[in-house]
Amino acid sequence: MVTGVFLQRELRLLARQKADWLNPILFFIIVLSLFPLGIGPEPNMLRIIAPGIVWIAALLSVLLAAERLFKDDYRNGVIEQLVAGRHSLLAFVLAKIVANWLSTGLPLLFISPVVALLLGLEQAALGAMALTLLLGTPLLSLLSVLGSSLTMAADKGGILLALLILPLYIPLLIFASSAIEAASMGLGYQGQLAILLAMLLLALALVPMAVTSALRINVS
Amino acid sequence: MFKWLDPYAKSETLYHFCGKLLPFLMVTALVLLLLGNIWGIAFTPADYQQGDSYRIIHIHVPAAILSMGAYAAMASAAFVALVWQIKVAHWAVLAIAPIGAVYTAIALITGMAWGKPMWGAWWVWDARLTSQLILLFLYFGVMALDGAFSDRKVGAKVSSLLALVGVINLPIIHFSVEWWNTLHQGASITKFRPAIDPSMLWPLLISILAFAVLLMALTCLRLRTAILENEQHRPWVRKLVGG
Numbered sequence: 057m058v059t060g061v062f063l064q065r066e067l068r069l070l071a072r073q074k075a076d077w078l079n080p081i082l083f084f085i086i087v088l089s090l091f092p093l094g095i096g097p098e099p100n101m102l103r104i105i106a107p108g109i110v111w112i113a114a115l116l117s118v119l120l121a122a123e124r125l126f127k128d129d130y131r132n133g134v135i136e137q138l139v140a141g142r143h144s145l146l147a148f149v150l151a152k153i154v155a156n157w158l159s160t161g162l163p164l165l166f167i168s169p170v171v172a173l174l175l176g177l178e179q180a181a182l183g184a185m186a187l188t189l190l191l192g193t194p195l196l197s198l199l200s201v202l203g204s205s206l207t208m209a210a211d212k213g214g215i216l217l218a219l220l221i222l223p224l225y226i227p228l229l230i231f232a233s234s235a236i237e238a239a240s241m242g243l244g245y246q247g248q249l250a251i252l253l254a255m256l257l258l259a260l261a262l263v264p265m266a267v268t269s270a271l272r273i274n275v276s
Numbered sequence: 277m278f279k280w281l282d283p284y285a286k287s288e289t290l291y292h293f294c295g296k297l298l299p300f301l302m303v304t305a306l307v308l309l310l311l312g313n314i315w316g317i318a319f320t321p322a323d324y325q326q327g328d329s330y331r332i333i334h335i336h337v338p339a340a341i342l343s344m345g346a347y348a349a350m351a352s353a354a355f356v357a358l359v360w361q362i363k364v365a366h367w368a369v370l371a372i373a374p375i376g377a378v379y380t381a382i383a384l385i386t387g388m389a390w391g392k393p394m395w396g397a398w399w400v401w402d403a404r405l406t407s408q409l410i411l412l413f414l415y416f417g418v419m420a421l422d423g424a425f426s427d428r429k430v431g432a433k434v435s436s437l438l439a440l441v442g443v444i445n446l447p448i449i450h451f452s453v454e455w456w457n458t459l460h461q462g463a464s465i466t467k468f469r470p471a472i473d474p475s476m477l478w479p480l481l482i483s484i485l486a487f488a489v490l491l492m493a494l495t496c497l498r499l500r501t502a503i504l505e506n507e508q509h510r511p512w513v514r515k516l517v518g519g
Contacts, residue, residue, distance in 0.1 A: 202441065206421065206434050206437065206438060207421070207424070207434075209425060209427075209430060210421070210424035210425055210434075211424055211425065211426055212424055216420055216421060216424050219413065219416065219417050219420055220417045220420075220421065220438060222413070223410045223413040223414050223417065223442075223445070224441070224442075224444075226406070226407075226410050227444075227445075227448055230403070230406075266437060266440075266441055269358070269437060270434065270437055273430060273433040273434055273437065274430060274434070276430075
């Protein structure tokens with residue numbers, strides 16, 4: 057109920073500040089288009105590295121969107137009010153996570169298969185990549201909300217945020233790329249998907265608690 | 277137990293307690309370190325395959341084990357700090373972080389020095405090496421986060437929270453050699469029957485113990501400094517430093 061109200065508010069804010077979610081998507085596409093320029097347009101080479109660079113570009117663009125997640129709400133006192141009100145803080149955090157995924161994760165899910173096709177990824181690997189992104193992007197959103205809540209009141213938030221969250225993204229990157237690699241060699245990759253799902257569920261259970269306590273620490 | 281532990285949450289008591297422990301820990305650490313390393317490096321037989329290069333394990337393995345041990349200790353301190361709101365525990369987190377980072381760096385550097393003659397490369401992107409590198413970044417993250425806030429109290433709390441979140445990396449490092457098919461060898465001394473000859477095992481165990489005691493000693497030293505720094509306006513600190 058309360059989460060729905062908060063989610064509506066978040067989505068309305070996103071609709072008014074289009075740069076917040078459009079810029080990361082443009083960034084994603086630009087980063088990907090730099091790779092063929094940087095390492096040469098050799099199709100075989102691109103096909104091999106395509107899954108990896110799609111994932112890395114996704115990590116970076118999610119990071120770009122993460123920096124401003126709580127900044128405005130912190131500056132104009134919304135978070136302070138919510139912490140004072142006590143009971144609705146968790147709903148607010150959940151709405152943030154869902155809105156962040158809808159605005160950055162979901163578009164990536166639609167764009168990345170197209171980009172991967174342009175980079176020459178095979179059909180089999182394409183399916184695996186879409187599935188890993190489907191399971192992985194919500195996890196990215198959870199972790200970036202966590203990082204953003206930790207650095208919300210910090211003086212030099214931006215670079216610090218990257219230093220904090222990128223290490224936490226690494227297990228995700230390892231399993232996602234090994235799933236895609238297995239798929240492109242024609243092997244089963246259910247195991248890696250199961251681990252991704254397990255990581256997502258674990259994060260879903262624990263991250264909202266960590267975020268609410270980070271918000272409380274930052275305004276107390 | 278809580279009744280017994282409770283007085284040490286007070287910074288003055290803890291300061292004097294650490295001061296009493298420090299000489300014992302420091303002397304023990306130095307004796308064990310000299311014993312373990314000299315025995316391991318000069319008086320053990322050479323390996324039948326690796327020759328003399330394997331002797332670096334007497335530094336590499338203790339540093340690697342204790343880099344994770346230090347993280348576990350730091351995270352426990354962070355848990356205590358956040359759950360029971362004890363400020364000396366926050367200072368303990370920040371006292372352990374740089375020591376742990378140095379242990380991690382020692383493990384990585386000695387591993388690289390060993391890897392060059394054995395694997396033929398300074399670095400391979402293997403699961404254990406990568407996850408150890410992540411551990412180093414986590415330590416850096418905890419330290420950087422503490423320095424990023426103008427309000428030091430908030431910085432200490434937030435970095436404790438990050439230390440707690442990063443615990444997720446410990447099982448990944450520990451099991452990385454079993455989950456992935458990697459170049460780094462599996463565990464040899466924690467098995468039921470160690471896969472290492474007793475003549476090499478004993479100095480190694482002594483070195484591990486030495487690194488553990490050294491970690492405690494350095495933590496005591498840094499914690500004392502942190503207490504003085506944070507409590508400098510208190511009367512007992514002023515009396516102590518004579519200012």
